[in-house]
Amino acid sequence: xxxxxxxxxxxxxxxxxxxxxxxxxxxxxxxxxxxxxxxxxxxxxxxxxxxxxxxxxxxxxxxxxxxxxxxxxxxxxxxxxxxxxxxxxxxxxxxxxxxxxxxxxxxxxxxxxxxxxxxxxxxxxxxxxxxxxxxxxxxxxxxxxxxxxxxxxxxxxxxxxxxxxxxxxxxxxxxxxxxxxxxxxxxxxxxxxxxxxxxxxxxxxxxxxxxxxxxxxxxxxxxxxxxxxxxxxxxxxxxxxxxxxxxxxxxxxxxxxxxxxxxxxxxxxxxxxxxxxxxxxxxxxxxxxxxxxxxxxxxxxxxxxxxxxxxxxxxxxxxxxxxxxxxxxxxxxxxxxxxxxxxxxxxxxxxxxxxxxxxxxxxxxxxxxxxxxxxxxxxxxxxxxxxxxxxxxxxxxxxxxxxxxxxxxxxxxxxxxxxxxxxxxxxxxxxxxxxxxxxxxxxxxxxxxxxxxxxxxxxxxxxxxxxxxxxxxxxxxxxxxxxxxxxxxxxxxxxxxxxxxxxxxxxxxxxxxxxxxxxxxxxxxxxxxxxxxxxxxxxxxxxxxxxxxxxxxxxxxxxxxxxxxxxxxxxxxxxxxxxxxxxx
Numbered sequence: 247x248x249x250x251x252x253x254x255x256x257x258x259x260x261x262x263x264x265x266x267x268x269x270x271x272x273x274x275x276x277x278x279x280x281x282x283x284x285x286x287x288x289x290x291x292x293x294x295x296x297x298x299x300x301x302x303x304x305x306x307x308x309x310x311x312x313x314x315x316x317x318x319x320x321x322x323x324x325x326x327x328x329x330x331x332x333x334x335x336x337x338x339x340x341x342x343x344x345x346x347x348x349x350x351x352x353x354x355x356x357x358x359x360x361x362x363x364x365x366x367x368x369x370x371x372x373x374x375x376x377x378x379x380x381x382x383x384x385x386x387x388x389x390x391x392x393x394x395x396x397x398x399x400x401x402x403x404x405x406x407x408x409x410x411x412x413x414x415x416x417x418x419x420x421x422x423x424x425x426x427x428x429x430x431x432x433x434x435x436x437x438x439x440x441x442x443x444x445x446x447x448x449x450x451x452x453x454x455x456x457x458x459x460x461x462x463x464x465x466x467x468x469x470x471x472x473x474x475x476x477x478x479x480x481x482x483x484x485x486x487x488x489x490x491x492x493x494x495x496x497x498x499x500x501x502x503x504x505x506x507x508x509x510x511x512x513x514x515x516x517x518x519x520x521x522x523x524x525x526x527x528x529x530x531x532x533x534x535x536x537x538x539x540x541x542x543x544x545x546x547x548x549x550x551x552x553x554x555x556x557x558x559x560x561x562x563x564x565x566x567x568x569x570x571x572x573x574x575x576x577x578x579x580x581x582x583x584x585x586x587x588x589x590x591x592x593x594x595x596x597x598x599x600x601x602x603x604x605x606x607x608x609x610x611x612x613x614x615x616x617x618x619x620x621x622x623x624x625x626x627x628x629x630x631x632x633x634x635x636x637x638x639x640x641x642x643x644x645x646x647x648x649x650x651x652x653x654x655x656x657x658x659x660x661x662x663x664x665x666x667x668x669x670x671x672x673x674x675x676x677x678x679x680x681x682x683x684x685x686x687x688x689x690x691x692x693x694x695x696x697x698x699x700x701x702x703x704x705x706x707x708x709x710x711x712x713x714x715x716x717x718x719x720x721x722x723x724x725x726x727x728x729x730x731x732x733x734x735x736x737x738x739x740x741x742x743x744x745x746x747x748x749x750x751x752x753x754x755x756x757x758x759x760x761x762x763x764x765x766x767x768x769x770x771x772x773x774x775x776x777x778x779x780x781x782x783x784x785x786x787x788x789x790x791x792x793x794x795x796x797x798x799x800x801x802x803x804x805x806x807x808x809x810x811x812x813x814x815x816x817x818x819x820x821x822x823x824x825x826x827x828x829x830x
Contacts, residue, residue, distance in 0.1 A: 289355045291370030295443040307348045326450035339384040346380045378441040401425045403455040418464050424455035463508040479568040483578040512566045525556040533625035542597040553583035593726020593748035601677025604701040606739040611650035612667035619671040624732035628722045636718040669710045672718045676709035678743040679720045683754040683801040687719040691815035694790045706759040706795035706815045755800045765792035770822040778827030792819030
């Protein structure tokens with residue numbers, strides 16, 4: 247048996263040894279030949295676009311790719327419902343990097359890893375590998391191209407909703423389908439064409455947008471909506487009461503489908519706005535006052551009063567619940583904002599910055615308004631990390647809160663309105679915040695240059711407010727509280743804001759404002775006024791030069807730059823307007 251095994255083993259060894267040797271030497275020969283031939287060439291089976299680059303040397307590949315690109319200029323054409331949109335290489339600053347692309351091709355299969363390189367070589371040899379070229383393009387310009395198509399193609403779908411007719415009847419508007427460009431798909435098609443040097447025509451990828459609700463869905467909840475808007479709750483805090491019209495309540499409702507049925511709810515955006523508007527009227531900031539100073543050092547500071555803040559989240563829950571029930575009144579929950587009783591915990595140690603402005607030539611109503619607003623914004627304590635809001639600190643600006651009429655900017659004209667002059671207060675505070683080196687959250691320049699703000703001051707250092715939409719805000723990023731304190735001198739017609747707090751070594755550098763694009767005022771306009779005697783002319787608006795103004799602020803702590811801001815103001819040229827009497 248043993249002898250038989252040896253005979254069989256020897257037989258197969260002699261029979262198989264030769265074929266194995268042939269295969270081994272053949273593979274070895276081709277392996278050596280492959281690496282010898284492609285030692286300075288791109289491995290076989292590699293393509294870029296539709297160009298076969300395998301077997302080419304770097305210089306050959308470079309010339310082939312350069313020639314391909316010189317003979318082709320990318321042109322993509324997109325069509326949709328008879329409209330055409332073309333995109334060329336120059337439109338997006340497309341630039342192929344030929345040298346880097348060839349290096350990428352040549353390095354395939356040459357990473358130094360035997361396993362990775364063998365895998366790449368085998369894949370390229372068997373089924374081929376297509377590599378994308380290296381290129382750069384202007385992403386902003388491509389985005390603008392896609393956005394321009396969106397502006398032409400997109401149609402907003404319209405959900406059905408309830409509206410009040412002139413006779414008070416509740417009617418349902420019609421739903422309509424929309425259209426939306428599939429941006430990701432379009433972007434992918436563009437990049438695929440760039441990868442393959444391929445100029446093509448495509449149909450724009452646009453999808454239908456179907457409304458979530460139909461008119462029939464809303465018809466089922468019409469009686470519920472009529473009940474809600476017909477018996478809306480009022481909101482109460484102390485002696486203040488807020489009531490709402492049917493239209494007010496209707497604008498706060500939402501209609502969302504759940505389990506196949508429309509459910510009436512409250513619109514989050516509208517409810518957030520209502521909550522914010524109420525808190526503007528209810529909230530009070532904690533107050534304090536600096537009584538004595540020694541130079542810039544605070545000698546005596548005292549807290550004056552606690553603040554209060556409305557519980558917005560609780561209000562939104564209570565109001566939403568009241569709308570869908572028989573509750574007739576929602577009482578605002580207000581929490582006290584208690585300031586520390588220990589004066590040392592505030593950190594009101596020194597003057598951090600101040601701002602000054604002048605109001606010579608102001609009418610009595612304007613002077614009253616600006617001193618009233620300055621007084622109401624003075625004494626506010628801003629806790630570390632909190633954001634100060636000018637509108638919130640001053641409160642409602644109207645005749646019923648003590649303000650007179652003075653000139654304001656409204657609908658492109660200078661007219662008499664409640665609270666004229668308050669912007670001088672926000673402007674002066676803006677200057678104090680600039681000099682204190684505090685981060686500014688919101689600031690809006692005036693529509694045109696106002697001479698009050700350029701008395702003993704550079705142009706561009708103003709900040710307008712118009713509650714609730716336009717506000718001036720800054721953040722307290724210091725380790726202690728900030729105290730905002732105002733004072734004024736009627737003899738010197740001067741308003742001043744001082745900001746006190748904990749010095750942390752920061753310094754402030756302001757550049758000189760740069761004025762460009764100076765435009766002369768338009769010609770004056772004379773308007774007939776039948777209420778004035780004939781021959782009498784009264785000026786009601788004043789000319790101002792237009793300009794663009796910018797300046798920079800750098801805030802440092804030692805060598806560290808904390809903030810570098812650029813403040814830009816674009817002032818319109820403003821015409822003078824005269825009323826000309828026509829009354830006989």
